[in-house]
Amino acid sequence: MTAAELTARPEAVRxxxxxxxxxxxxxxxxxxxxxxxxxxxxxxxxxASWISEPDVLFVARREGKIIATAGLEIGARRPRIDTERYFRLTPGMRGFIDRNRGRCGEFGRFSSNDRLGAQAVLHALISYCSQAGIEYLFAWANPQVHAHGAKRLGVPFWAVDVPIDEQEVRGDVHWTSPPLRFFLREDHPRLMLAIIPFFDLVNERLAAAYGRPLDLTG
Known part of the structure; x- marks a missing residue:
């Protein structure tokens, strides 16, 4: 099942x-x-907060109230992913994304006030990518959030220290105002990458923590 088919059939995520x-x-x-x-x-x-919308948004609730969200942007649907906008990537990095755009996704719009809720949306995100043929998942987080994700949530993204493109951040129009406090700080966000097939065991552990595997296949 492709990413387009899964998005067109939201009922497939039970x-x-x-x-x-x-x-x-x-x-x-x-x-x-x-x-x-x-x-x-x-x-x-x-x-500041996002104006632009993700292609897919996973929402976790308890007793009807939202406790966590995770968004996914699908590389095949976009001329460039946000990683290409906010980071000063090397030509080799840009070439890798160009060659694999149809297999790339970008994780964002992550928010939570509950650890199990966070694990639930991460499990949904990884499951969706796995079944939609998205193999490379980009994200960004400051070092403290990255460490929390690995230790407390069990999702160990590979962190890459790539400089922020300050000019792009200052002129940004994709947030309610340029996201200076998010990007331009001493502990600036690190570019993160996950290779989804190598997250199979990570996702099994998320399923065990959250409850049971999430069925995306309909």
Whole structure:
């Protein structure tokens, strides 16, 4: 099943209800509600939040209330992913993305106030990528968040120290205002990469922590 087919069939992501948590691909009003939840947290922390929308948004709820979100941008649908905008990639890095754009995705719009909720949306994200043929998943996080993701959530992305493109950040129009506090700080976000087939065991552990495997196949 392709990424396009999965996105076109949000019902294919069956909500799971373990530990009182349900997680699903959001559509319509739920999509907008999930983005608001994420935006409020980004706005409070960084003074800016995303305007542009992800291609897919996973939302976890407990007792009907949102407790975590994770977004996915699909490389095949975009002329460039945000990693190419905000980081000063080398020609080799850009060439790798160009050659593999149809197999690349980018993880973002991540927000949570619950560890199991965070694990639930990460499990959904990895499961979706695995079944949609997305093999390379990019993301960014500051060193503390990266360490938290590896130790507390069990998702060990490979961190790459690539310089931020300050000019692009200062002129950005994809957030409510240029995301200076997010990118331009001493502990700036690191570019992160996951090779999805090598996250099989990671995803099994997420499924065990969250409850049971998430079925994306319909």
């Amino acid at each position: 909500p799971q209800a373990d530990h009182g948590i349900e997680v699903a691909v959001a559509t319509g009003a739920a999509f907008a509600e999930g983005l608001r939840f994420c935006a409020e947290k980004y706005q409070a922390e960084y003074g």
